[in-house]
Amino acid sequence: MEEMLELSRKLGAEAEVYKITSEETTVKFEANRLKHIQGKQSSSTSLRIIKDGKIGYATTSGQTNPEKLVNAAVETSRFGMEAKFKFPSFTSFPEVTINDAEINKITMEEMIKLCENMIAPLREHTPDLLCEAGVSKAIVTVELVNSSHGKASYTKSIFSLGVEGTLVRDTDMLFVGDYTSSCQPVVNVQELTRSVIYQLECARRQAKVSTGKLPVIFTPDGFTSAFIASLTAAFNGKLVLEGASPIGNSLGKLVFDEKFTLIDDTLINYKPGSRPCDDEGVPSQRTLLVEKGRVTAFLYDLQTAARAGKKSTGNGIRGGGLPSPAPGALVIEPGNTPYNEMLKDIKEGLVIEQLMGAEQGNVLGGEFSGNVLLGYKVENGEITGRVKDTMISGNIYDLLKNIIALSEEHKWVGGFMQVPYVYLPAVSVASR
Amino acid sequence: MDIELVGHELLHLLKNAPADYIEAHLEESESSYITYRGKILESIGRNSAIGGNVRALVKGGWGFLSFNNLESLSSRIDAVIKQAKLASTEAFYLAPVDSYKDNVPADCPLNPVTVPLEDKKQILDEYNELIWRTPKLQTSVINYGDSRKKTIFINSSGSYIVQEKMHVTLRVTAIAADNGEVQQAGISTGSTGDLSFLKTLHPEIERVSKHAVTLLTAPYVKGGEYTVVLDPVLAGVFVHEAFGHLSESDHVYENERLRELMKIGKRFGGKNLNIVDGAAIPGLRGSYKYDDEGVPATKTYLIKEGILTGRLHSRETAAKMGEKPTGNARAISYRYPPIVRMTNTYIEPGNISFSDLISDIKEGVYVKNWYGGTTSMEMFTFSSGEAYMIRNGQIAEALRPVVLSGNVFTTLHNIEAIGNDLEMNQGGGCGKAGQSPLPVSNGSPHIRISKCLVGGR
Numbered sequence: 001m002e003e004m005l006e007l008s009r010k011l012g013a014e015a016e017v018y019k020i021t022s023e024e025t026t027v028k029f030e031a032n033r034l035k036h037i038q039g040k041q042s043s044s045t046s047l048r049i050i051k052d053g054k055i056g057y058a059t060t061s062g063q064t065n066p067e068k069l070v071n072a073a074v075e076t077s078r079f080g081m082e083a084k085f086k087f088p089s090f091t092s093f094p095e096v097t098i099n100d101a102e103i104n105k106i107t108m109e110e111m112i113k114l115c116e117n118m119i120a121p122l123r124e125h126t127p128d129l130l131c132e133a134g135v136s137k138a139i140v141t142v143e144l145v146n147s148s149h150g151k152a153s154y155t156k157s158i159f160s161l162g163v164e165g166t167l168v169r170d171t172d173m174l175f176v177g178d179y180t181s182s183c184q185p186v187v188n189v190q191e192l193t194r195s196v197i198y199q200l201e202c203a204r205r206q207a208k209v210s211t212g213k214l215p216v217i218f219t220p221d222g223f224t225s226a227f228i229a230s231l232t233a234a235f236n237g238k239l240v241l242e243g244a245s246p247i248g249n250s251l252g253k254l255v256f257d258e259k260f261t262l263i264d265d266t267l268i269n270y271k272p273g274s275r276p277c278d279d280e281g282v283p284s285q286r287t288l289l290v291e292k293g294r295v296t297a298f299l300y301d302l303q304t305a306a307r308a309g310k311k312s313t314g315n316g317i318r319g320g321g322l323p324s325p326a327p328g329a330l331v332i333e334p335g336n337t338p339y340n341e342m343l344k345d346i347k348e349g350l351v352i353e354q355l356m357g358a359e360q361g362n363v364l365g366g367e368f369s370g371n372v373l374l375g376y377k378v379e380n381g382e383i384t385g386r387v388k389d390t391m392i393s394g395n396i397y398d399l400l401k402n403i404i405a406l407s408e409e410h411k412w413v414g415g416f417m418q419v420p421y422v423y424l425p426a427v428s429v430a431s432r
Numbered sequence: 433m434d435i436e437l438v439g440h441e442l443l444h445l446l447k448n449a450p451a452d453y454i455e456a457h458l459e460e461s462e463s464s465y466i467t468y469r470g471k472i473l474e475s476i477g478r479n480s481a482i483g484g485n486v487r488a489l490v491k492g493g494w495g496f497l498s499f500n501n502l503e504s505l506s507s508r509i510d511a512v513i514k515q516a517k518l519a520s521t522e523a524f525y526l527a528p529v530d531s532y533k534d535n536v537p538a539d540c541p542l543n544p545v546t547v548p549l550e551d552k553k554q555i556l557d558e559y560n561e562l563i564w565r566t567p568k569l570q571t572s573v574i575n576y577g578d579s580r581k582k583t584i585f586i587n588s589s590g591s592y593i594v595q596e597k598m599h600v601t602l603r604v605t606a607i608a609a610d611n612g613e614v615q616q617a618g619i620s621t622g623s624t625g626d627l628s629f630l631k632t633l634h635p636e637i638e639r640v641s642k643h644a645v646t647l648l649t650a651p652y653v654k655g656g657e658y659t660v661v662l663d664p665v666l667a668g669v670f671v672h673e674a675f676g677h678l679s680e681s682d683h684v685y686e687n688e689r690l691r692e693l694m695k696i697g698k699r700f701g702g703k704n705l706n707i708v709d710g711a712a713i714p715g716l717r718g719s720y721k722y723d724d725e726g727v728p729a730t731k732t733y734l735i736k737e738g739i740l741t742g743r744l745h746s747r748e749t750a751a752k753m754g755e756k757p758t759g760n761a762r763a764i765s766y767r768y769p770p771i772v773r774m775t776n777t778y779i780e781p782g783n784i785s786f787s788d789l790i791s792d793i794k795e796g797v798y799v800k801n802w803y804g805g806t807t808s809m810e811m812f813t814f815s816s817g818e819a820y821m822i823r824n825g826q827i828a829e830a831l832r833p834v835v836l837s838g839n840v841f842t843t844l845h846n847i848e849a850i851g852n853d854l855e856m857n858q859g860g861g862c863g864k865a866g867q868s869p870l871p872v873s874n875g876s877p878h879i880r881i882s883k884c885l886v887g888g889r
Contacts, residue, residue, distance in 0.1 A: 027519075031686035037515035038496040040767060042483070061481035062500035072478040079466075079476050079553055108518055130687055168689035171841040173810040211656060242470050242571040246612045321465070322475045357813030360804035361835055364607065365614040369835035369887035371813045389811070391837050391887035393655060397612075428889050430655030 001145050004047055007070045009147060013051035013077070016087050016146035018279060018318065020044055026136035027111040032119055034112060046318065049073045050087075055080040055303075057322055084306035087146035093154075093276035093283045097269040100184045103137050103157040111135040114189060118163040121193045126200050129165040129176075136160050137185075144281045152281045158272045159185045160415070163196060174203055174386070175354075175374065178221075181415030183270040199353060199374065207377035207385030213426040215349035215404070216392065217342050220411035220419035222352035222375070228330075228417065229359040230366045230396045231262070235289050237300040237315075237325045241308045244364055246397060250295045257403040259335055262290040264299060264315065266328030272415045273329030280316035280323050287313045299325045334420040335406030342405055342423045344381040350429065351376045351383065352392065369393035390431040399424050435460045435482065438502050439584040439592065445506055446588045451488040451513050453526055455587035457724065458484040458502075459766040462545050463579035466552060468560055470571040476549060483766040488512045489526070493519030496769045526747035527757045529727050531591040536721045538596040539714075540625030544578040545598075547627060552576060555630050559637050563606050566641040568648070570609035573618075577601050580625075583724075583766075591726040598625030599717060599871050601859065604637055608644040615647035615832075617817055619801070620859030622717055622871075640801075643818060643830070650830045653819065655888035659796035659848075660836060661789060661880045664855035666802050666816055668874030671707055671779050672862070673805035673812040674840055675700070676874075679709070679734045679742075680760070680864075681749035682772040683809060690809075691753070698740045701844035704782055707735040709744060711759060711775035717858050717871040718775035725770055727759040735844075746772050764867045771865055778875035782850030786878050789849050796822040797886060799834060802857075813837045835887045843881060851878035 001017040008015035021043040028036040046059040047069050056077025058069050115133040122129055136159070143153040162179025176199040178192050218226060233239055240248040247255050266274050266284040277283050280302050288296050300308065301316030301323045316323035343351070350372070358370035372390045376383045407421035435458040442456045460482050467475045483500035486508055495515030497508050556574055563572045578600045585593040605618035617640040623629050662670055677683070684690045710731030711720045720729055725747050732742045745753070746761035749772060761770035790798065801817030819831040838846075854877045861869020 033521055034493065034519050036494045036496060036769070037519045038769070039498070039511065039515065041497075041499040041501065042767065043500060044481075055475075057475060057477035059477065059479045061479075062483050062502070068480075072480075076476045076478060076549065079473060079549055081472055081474055108515070112518075128689075166687065168687060168693065171693060171810065173808065175808055238469065242607075243609055244571050244607050244614055246614050249612075321467070321477060356808055356811065357804070357806045357815065357835055357837070360806070360813065360815035362614070362616060362833060364616060367832070369815070371808075371811050371835075371837040371885075373808050373811065389837075389839060389885065391655065391813075391835065391885055393835070393887040393889065428655055428887075430885060430887055432657055432883075432885055 001143065004066045004070055005145060005147050007066055008049050011051065011070065011074055013049040013074065014087055014147045015047060015049045016144065018046045019143045020140065022138055022140045024136060024138035025108065026134060027108060027115060029115045029119060029131065029133040032123065032131050037108060045069065047073045048322065049077055050083040051077040053082055055083045083303065085302040087148040087150055088281055088302065089148040089150045090277065090281055090283055091151050093152060094267055096267045096274050096276055096284065098154070098156045098183045098274050100157050102185050103159050106137055106185050114161060114187070118161065118189045118193055122163065122165055122196055125197050126167065129167050131163060131165045133163040134161065146281065150281045152277045154276050156275065157183050161186055161189065161192070163192060165196065176200055176203065179414060180412065181272050183272060202376045202383045203374065203386035205385035207387055209350060209377050209387045209390055209429060209431050210348065211429060211431050214429050215346050216424050216427040217351045218422045219351060219353050220413050220421065221354060223419050223422050224413045224417055225355040226352065226358045226368050226370060227396050229363045230368065232327055233364055234366065235298050235327065237298040237304045237308060237310065239364070240298045241304060246366055247295055253295060254293045255295050255397065256290055256293040256400045258293040259403050259406055260290055260293050260400055261333040263288050263331045264327045264329065265331050266314070268329065271329055271412065275328065278314045278316045279318040282312045282314045282316060284314045284328070299327060301325045329416055331418040332420060334408055334410040336408050337405035339407045339409050339421045342407065342421060343378055343383065346378040347380060349378045350387065351378060355392065366396040368396065387431065390429060393428045399427065435582070435584055439586055442505060442586050443592055445509055446586055449509050449513060449588060451490050451516060451588070452523065453489040453588055454486065455585065455725070456484060456486045457766050458584040459581060461579060461581040463577060464545050464549060465577040466549065466556060468556060468572065468574040471560065471564065473553070485766045486512045487769055488516040490516035491520035491523040493517065493521060495519060498767045525751055527750035529747065529757060531589045532722065532726060533592045536595040538598045538625055540598050543580045543598060544600050544625050544627050545580045559604060559633065562634060562637050563641045566606065566645060568608055568610060568645045569606060569641060571607045573605040573607070575603045585722065585724065585726050587726055593722050593726055595720065595722065597720065600625060600627060602630060603859065606641040606644040608648050610648045613648055615644055617644040617647065622858040624715060624717055624719065646830050647832060650832050653797060653831045653834055653886055653888040655886060657883045658886050659793050659880065659882050660884045660886065661796060661798045661822065661878060663800040663878060664853060664876050665857045666799050666814065667779060667876030667879045668857050669802045669805040669814045671876055672774060672777050672874045673807045673814050674838060674843060675707055675734065676709065676774045676777045677807045678809050678840055679744055680772040680774070681743050681745050681753060685749045685752045694740065696740055699738055700735055700740055701738040701847055703737045704850050705735055705738045705844065705847055706733065706780035708733055708780060709774050709777045713776050716776045716856060716873040718873045723759040723761045723770065724763045725761040727757045727761065729759040732758050744772050744774065746770065762870060764870050768867050771867065773864065773870055774862060774872055776856065776873045778854065778856060779850065779877065779879065781852050781854040781877040783852050784849050786851055786853065789851055789878055789880050790822055791825040793822045793825060797834065798822050798827055799836065803833065810841070811837065811839050837885045837887065843884065846882045846884070847879055848882050849880040853877045
């Protein structure tokens with residue numbers, strides 16, 4: 001890594017080398033039976049340079065030829081964007097625990113057993129359920145050095161597990177499932193299987209719902225499937241800078257319901273979205289994005305922050321290319337209404353567990369429209385069955401202006417976003 | 433490092449490996465990309481990658497190991513066989529195929545990755561200027577990418593297949609904004625290496641830029657059931673989502689009830705409906721000579737005259753369903769095992785002109801272009817990039833883009849009319865089981881569907 005800094009320096013360029021290596025083992029069950037065991041080893045090295053004031057970039061996977069990489073970066077720098085930032089010189093970072101050596105000790109046999117433990121209770125509840133289950137463990141190591149003497153490195157362990165069930169009756173198909181991840185081994189699967197059994201219970205019968213505006217409770221997963229893409233875009237400092245975020249001009253303004261508070265927090269121990277620094281070597285922080293409905297901040301990487309006259313929030317993330325602003329781990333503050341109370345409040349409405357295709361509309365504008373893949377009808381305070389052939393649509397800015405309640409229960413969806421149940425008064429429902 | 437040298441070493445190692453079956457993939461790739469956000473060239477870069485994998489089958493259990501360190505291959509083979517043994521349950525055999533030794537060069541004589549970045553940038557600059565000439569336009573996003581990939585497939589039956597593939601993709605999005613309202617419109621296109629298509633997109637880019645601005649004041653459609661007419665691009669996404677995924681046998685082969693539901697000979701649509709998938713159709717982004725299990729590509733009729741006649745297979749699904757392999761096992765890279773995927777999927781053309789297709793629709797929706805689509809097998813959604821009301825047989829006012837939804841067991845029956853104007857779209861990328869985007873093409877003529885559920889206000 002130091003060699004590439006030196007080679008770049010000789011060519012008159014400042015430089016940053018980012019290296020990520022990972023080892024991952026996955027055990028997979030299909031159709032209720034053990035099917036695959038997979039292992040993945042990979043490493044990639046990215047070189048970002050600033051030469052003659054412009055950014056150049058090249059990456060390579062596998063064996064690295066330092067000279068070739070430096071030359072490719074120099075070639076691209078001729079056309080690259082003007083660098084408005086300097087490589088940072090941070091060498092110390094906040095404490096956050098994201099590596100648990102216990103993960104190494106989990107054997108493949110134990111992972112197989114965990115899959116069996118997820119499938120067995122579901123099949124006991126619904127014998128003709130066809131299950132897929134997977135458990136994986138990964139160790140990821142990140143190293144970064146730059147020509148400003150900035151230096152960072154950390155190792156993260158990630159343990160994930162999930163189970164999905166399919167039930168086919170005539171031409172009717174039901175899909176249920178849940179998954180979770182943590183930096184620690186998850187050996188108790190009860191929470192996961194309980195949530196899937198709840199889905200099976202709720203979906204036992206079918207129910208018809210009216211077309212029109214209805215009260216809707218989004219479960220943590222349901223909220224994520226419908227709202228997360230638009231929320232992520234709205235707080236992206238780059239889209240704000242370009243004028244493509246609908247709330248770009250709303251700093252300090254009340255945009256959402258006062259019950260709504262949103263935080264990007266990458267410093268929570270053992271959460272897979274946590275890390276001591278971002279992919280540019282900027283220390284992690286806790287960024288309050290919405291405080292009681294008022295927009296308080298946007299997310300920035302170094303270049304975007306410099307262009308916008310702001311400071312990096314430690315949200316420079318590499319998704320294959322140059323770092324770009326992205327949330328690390330979003331947290332929506334829970335409320336104090338129990339989920340059951342929400343249900344009791346509804347005369348006719350829906351619980352949305354999973355929306356399909358919601359991210360395919362005008363995400364930037366905050367619009368979503370999706371087919372209810374898993375959702376239940378609520379009648380006079382009780383779940384009466386699963387709805388099908390139903391679409392719901394809306395605009396997140398209209399909908400989140402008026403929240404009836406947020407639940408006290410909350411869930412880490414996939415390990416990356418903490419969300420409560422969100423109860424909204426009127427969402428467009430179209431059903432046949 | 434030369435992957436051919438490693439390949440020859442592997443050929444020898446695999447032959448003697450103690451597994452029911454074992455195969456290896458080696459891959460060497462290079463790519464370049466240019467991204468504009470607004471007037472600024474935001475990123476331009478080059479990637480190169482090298483890597484491989486081994487996959488073993490022992491008594492019905494699969495082991496898979498991917499790596500980009502190509503040393504100590506014999507210990508990787510030992511490890512993957514150990515994994516496969518641990519996963520073993522009940523032995524099965526893969527559908528038999530011949531072994532091949534072949535070398536398949538890319539379609540295109542010129543590697544697009546080696547074309548100077550300057551030349552590519554010049555074309556993109558022209559498009560960006562064109563977009564920015566449109567009044568009320570807030571910003572634009574242009575994503576250009578090209579790649580060249582050389583792969584070697586080797587298996588324990590002696591196959592040794594070298595294939596080279598190239599891809600070019602371009603997505604242009606124009607974003608209009610006014611009063612906190614943001615709307616977007618765009619195009620998505622691609623090729624198997626040839627860059628000439630890049631030079632002819634001016635009129636289409638000008639049109640979508642203006643359309644993004646039009647959308648700012650366009651009304652929302654009222655949610656409900658409509659007769660909809662799909663343009664070839666969106667109808668291509670529709671056939672891919674609505675039926676294509678259900679014809680991938682890995683969804684079906686271990687599910688008794690689904691097998692029953694998907695019996696060959698079952699009627700899915702009217703006599704006018706023919707749906708095809710095939711990598712053997714040359715020159716498209718889903719085309720190839722051998723799949724990632726070394727099986728020669730085919731052309732498969734999934735539906736012929738409305739009746740289910742075929743499905744897509746890997747060697748495992750073909751064996752377990754007692755059918756013939758179709759050469760549809762694909763992996764996006766060496767980091768993943770091959771799974772059953774589509775290639776080039778389309779609805780065959782009928783004989784109705786576009787104006788006849790809409791002439792007797794009193795009130796309906798005309799949808800064009802795509803944002804995306806997804807499926808749960810039974811139910812699917814797909815979203816349009818543009819939408820218009822149809823009133824009294826004429827295209828009327830523009831609407832906000834819409835999301836459409838359907839149920840595979842009813843919607844295909846509701847295809848009332850099929851146009852005569854088949855077009856293939858090369859801009860698609862398909863996602864499945866974490867493997868995305870896989871190069872595919874989709875196509876169709878204009879089609880008309882009755883009673884289609886449209887999301888709206």
